[in-house]
Structures are given as structure tokens and as C-alpha cells.
Amino acid sequence: MAFSYDILVAGSGWAGATVARKLADEGLRVLVLERRNHIGGNCYDEYNEHGILIHRYGPHIFHTKFPHVWEFASQFTSWRLYRHEVRSYVDGTFFPIPVNLNTMEMLYRRNFTREEMISFISDRVIHYEEPKNSHEVIVSQMGQDIYDKFFAGYTLKQWGVTADELEPEVCSRIPIRYTRDNRYFSDPYQGIPKEGYGRLFRRMLDHERISLLLKTDYSAVKDEIKAGWTVYTGGIDTFFNRVYGPLPYRGMRFVFETHEQESYQGWGVVNYPNDFGYTRITEYKRLTGQERSHTTISFEYPSNNGEPCYPMPTKSAMALYGRYCKLAGKMDRTSFLGRLGSYRYINMDQAILQGLDLAEELLELI
Ligand SMILES: Cc1cc2nc3c(=O)[nH]c(=O)nc-3n(C[C@H](O)[C@H](O)[C@H](O)COP(=O)(O)OP(=O)(O)OC[C@H]3O[C@@H](n4cnc5c(N)ncnc54)[C@H](O)[C@@H]3O)c2cc1C
Incomplete structure (x- = not known):
């Protein structure tokens, strides 16, 4: 049977874009479908109307302990060597976190x-x-x-x-440190893409063997496209039309404000565990190093609506996910990947790892 594409990838976040690029580099023809109007998944950044580079879905700091993951990502960007620090506002004082x-x-x-x-x-x-x-x-x-x-x-x-x-x-992964290291992450490789995640993802998907369709949901076109293998990085429940009901997510509402002052807070992120309705405030210039006379911040309000961000870590949600996994196991020539496909919180480097590993496997199988 002749396929129009060797690989169909649904989703252009780290997981999908990594598989797409790796397999295109190996000579396969890849089609990437993205239901949003932009690539990059939740790492998407853009300049707002005030000229400040913001992360649309909350602050994203790249960090990894894996040299090959860092090398892979570094093909598409140089880095601002940013060391992330977080403070927690408790009883009127800004304390370094981790403790x-x-x-x-x-x-x-x-x-x-x-x-x-x-x-x-x-x-x-x-x-x-x-x-x-x-x-x-x-x-x-x-x-x-x-x-x-x-x-x-x-x-x-x-x-x-x-x-x-x-x-x-x-x-279980909340650290405590018996040192004076105020950095939030301890991985050897850390940074923010110098020209932003948007540019990074454009470079990654800009390949003669990769075709990209934005504003295209997999479910709307799947019957019209022939592909040798499907890599699905959307919600595993949506792939199966939520036959067992939706997998629950904790959502997040991001409220952005721009202030006519050079700096708003002393750190990239400040947590508010005990006061106000939001969990944290991010000041984007601190992450990106942009120099401007004004600054943009975001407040994060967790909610059950908002942008679906975190899989709910409850027994019933995991049991429901298990039922979808059984359906996934019966699928022919289809893989599920990424934070939505594997229904678990993963960092960017883990999404890349998943993508690199799957690309290796598919090269053996196809
Ligand atoms: C608030 C927040 C902050 C974070 N900060 C960090 C951080 O500082 N450092 C870090 O390493 N990680 C961070 N993460 C985690 C990071 O966002 C994920 O690791 C990363 O987004 C995973 O990439 P992905 O490709 O699996 O998923 P996504 O980025 O979600 O990409 C999936 C893509 O698939 C598309 N899609 C879904 N369904 C379909 C469909 N049916 N058809 C077509 N397209 C579809 C979506 O539109 C999306 O673009 C953070 C996460 C959150 C929620």
C-alpha cells in the first residue's frame, strides 16, 4: 500500500516536534497536524502588544541532566544561560525555594x-x-x-x-537542600532559548520532508490522510472520543498585566502559598533578559476549567487512564506520546526523551 506520508504526527509540542524532526532527518516524509494556530504546544511564546516576550501558557525554563537531550535542542537555538530562582512569599518575607x-x-x-x-x-x-x-x-x-x-x-x-x-x-519530588544553592533546578544544563521557543520550534519543523497544517484537528482529517504510522500527542481520551468519559485535568487561568515600571519583582517567579487567589506571579523579562522600560507579569489561578495543565493525580483518574491504555494497546501502527498522550506531568526534556526514543523504535519498525 502506498502512503501519502510515512508518519503522521498529531501535535507540535516537544514530543511531536521531536519525533517529526528526528524521522525527517532519517529520510521519512512527515505530516504534522496542530489544532491550535501556533506550533510549540504549551511552550509557546510570543511578543505581546507591549513588545514583551511572554510565555502564553506559563513560565517555561529548560533544564535537563541528559547531554543528548541538550544537544538535540541546541541544534535549533542558542541559549541564554539563565539560572532560575523562585521565592515563596510567607508572612511578609520572600524565602528562597527549595528550602x-x-x-x-x-x-x-x-x-x-x-x-x-x-x-x-x-x-x-x-x-x-x-x-x-x-x-x-x-x-x-x-x-x-x-x-x-x-x-x-x-x-x-x-x-x-x-x-x-x-x-x-x-x-515525592519536592527537594530540600542542605547547601546554600538558591537555584530552583539543579540539572547541569539549564537555559532559555535566546530568541524564544517560537523561533526554536520554527527551526525544528522547517525541514524539506516535514509538512505542517495548523488549525487542523486530527479527528477532523484522519480519514483523509494515509500514513504508515500515527504518532498522537493529544489527549488519549479524545483519540477514543472519550468513550469512558473525559480524563480530568487541573486547569490554569493566566492573567497578564503590563506595568509602566522597569521591574516588578526581584525574581522570575514568586509563589504565594498562603495569600491571594493565585499560586504564583511570573515576570517574563527576568527569564528572557529582555530590556524594556516596562514589564509584563502573569498571575496563575488554578481552576477546574482554564487551560488543562496537570493530569489529576488521583486513583480514579489513573484507573480511567488504564482503561484508555487498554484500547491504545489494541491499535495498529499508532503510538501515544507526550504529556497528554501518556497522561502524566512531564518536563520538556522528558517530552524530548520520549520523542527521541520513539523515533529510534519506529526506525526499526517501519
Ligand atoms: C504551567 C506550566 C509550566 C511548566 N513549566 C515547565 C518548565 O519550566 N520546564 C519544563 O521542562 N517543563 C515545564 N512544563 C511542562 C511542559 O509544558 C511539557 O513538558 C511540554 O509541554 C510537553 O510537551 P508535549 O509535546 O507532550 O505537550 P504539549 O506541549 O501540550 O503539546 C501537545 C500539542 O498537541 C496539540 N494537539 C492536541 N490534540 C490534538 C489533536 N487532536 N490534533 C492536533 N493537535 C493536537 C496541542 O494543541 C499541543 O500543541 C510546564 C507545564 C505547565 C503546565
Whole structure:
């Protein structure tokens, strides 16, 4: 059978664009469908009406520990060597996050050596044989006081339920550092694309063997296109017309404001665990290094509507996902990929990893 394309990719975020580019480089003809009017998925950035480069779906900082992922992405951009720092606004003070020696000294108004911090924390943690929920995970790592100040309110705002109601895995990766490292990420490779994610994605998909259709939903055209293999990076539930019902997501509403002042806050992101309705404020110039006399910030309001951002980490949602996986397993010449296709929160580098791995597999199979 002759196919019009070797590969059809639904979605032009990191997962889809990586597979598309990798396979096009290997000589395959690829069609990319994107239902939005832009490429890049949730990493999309654009200049707003005030000339400030903003991230439309919230702040995106690239970081990875994998040299081959960094090399892959670096083919399409040079980097602004940005080191992301986050502060958490608690009781009128901006504390460094993740909790580290500097946070401890500000919080308890005394000096700490590394050894003193270790013993202070270990005197306060509560031991659980097997933590049953996210609250137990955090207090077993940092104790109740730090949990109350920095995490209880944030988790409630972020998920709409308390940490006691969340699976242990949700908060299992929150780090605590016994150093003075204020950086948010500790990966060796970190940065922001110098000319933005939009330019990066345009370069990635600009290839003689890649065709791109924007504003085109897979479901609307799937019967008209012949392809040897389909890579679907949209919602696995939408692929199957939500026969078992929709997979739940925690959504996010982004409210942007531009201020006639050079700087709004001292850091790229400030978390607000206990005050106001939003979880955090991002100032984009701090990420991108843009110089302007005015500045744009965004407020993030979690909600069950808004942009679907985070798969709900509950038992019932995972069970529903499992049912869709069974259907996916029966599909011929079709792969599901990315944060929506695999229904889990992944960072950008993990989306690239998924894309690179699948491209390798498909080269063997096709
Ligand atoms: C608020 C927020 C902040 C984040 N910050 C960071 C960060 O700082 N660093 C980091 O590494 N990661 C961050 N992430 C994670 C990052 O957004 C993801 O890792 C990345 O977007 C995953 O890429 P993807 O290709 O899997 O999905 P997406 O980027 O969502 O791309 C999927 C694409 O598929 C398209 N699509 C869906 N269905 C269809 C269909 N039926 N037909 C055609 N097209 C379709 C969508 O329109 C979309 O463009 C953040 C996530 C959120 C929510």
C-alpha cells in the first residue's frame, strides 16, 4: 500500500516536534497536524502588544541532566544561560525555594551550619513506614512547620484538595537542600532559548520532508490522510472520543498585566502559598533578559476549567487512564506520546526523551 506520508504526527509540542524532526532527518516524509494556530504546544511564546516576550501558557525554563537531550535542542537555538530562582512569599518575607540553608536562617532567624540544619530537620520530621499521602511525604522530609508555611496552602490552591487527599507520588519530588544553592533546578544544563521557543520550534519543523497544517484537528482529517504510522500527542481520551468519559485535568487561568515600571519583582517567579487567589506571579523579562522600560507579569489561578495543565493525580483518574491504555494497546501502527498522550506531568526534556526514543523504535519498525 502506498502512503501519502510515512508518519503522521498529531501535535507540535516537544514530543511531536521531536519525533517529526528526528524521522525527517532519517529520510521519512512527515505530516504534522496542530489544532491550535501556533506550533510549540504549551511552550509557546510570543511578543505581546507591549513588545514583551511572554510565555502564553506559563513560565517555561529548560533544564535537563541528559547531554543528548541538550544537544538535540541546541541544534535549533542558542541559549541564554539563565539560572532560575523562585521565592515563596510567607508572612511578609520572600524565602528562597527549595528550602535550603538560606531559607532556614531567614525563617528561624539564626545561623545554621549544614550539620546543624540536618540535625534540626531530623529532630522535627515525622517518620512513616510508608507515607500514605502527600502530607505524610512532606512532613517525613521536612517536618510540620515547614509544611504548614510553604506547602499546605500551595497544594490546596494548586489541586483544590489538601495534601492529605493526594497520592504520595505528587509531592515525592519536592527537594530540600542542605547547601546554600538558591537555584530552583539543579540539572547541569539549564537555559532559555535566546530568541524564544517560537523561533526554536520554527527551526525544528522547517525541514524539506516535514509538512505542517495548523488549525487542523486530527479527528477532523484522519480519514483523509494515509500514513504508515500515527504518532498522537493529544489527549488519549479524545483519540477514543472519550468513550469512558473525559480524563480530568487541573486547569490554569493566566492573567497578564503590563506595568509602566522597569521591574516588578526581584525574581522570575514568586509563589504565594498562603495569600491571594493565585499560586504564583511570573515576570517574563527576568527569564528572557529582555530590556524594556516596562514589564509584563502573569498571575496563575488554578481552576477546574482554564487551560488543562496537570493530569489529576488521583486513583480514579489513573484507573480511567488504564482503561484508555487498554484500547491504545489494541491499535495498529499508532503510538501515544507526550504529556497528554501518556497522561502524566512531564518536563520538556522528558517530552524530548520520549520523542527521541520513539523515533529510534519506529526506525526499526517501519
Ligand atoms: C504551567 C506550566 C509550566 C511548566 N513549566 C515547565 C518548565 O519550566 N520546564 C519544563 O521542562 N517543563 C515545564 N512544563 C511542562 C511542559 O509544558 C511539557 O513538558 C511540554 O509541554 C510537553 O510537551 P508535549 O509535546 O507532550 O505537550 P504539549 O506541549 O501540550 O503539546 C501537545 C500539542 O498537541 C496539540 N494537539 C492536541 N490534540 C490534538 C489533536 N487532536 N490534533 C492536533 N493537535 C493536537 C496541542 O494543541 C499541543 O500543541 C510546564 C507545564 C505547565 C503546565
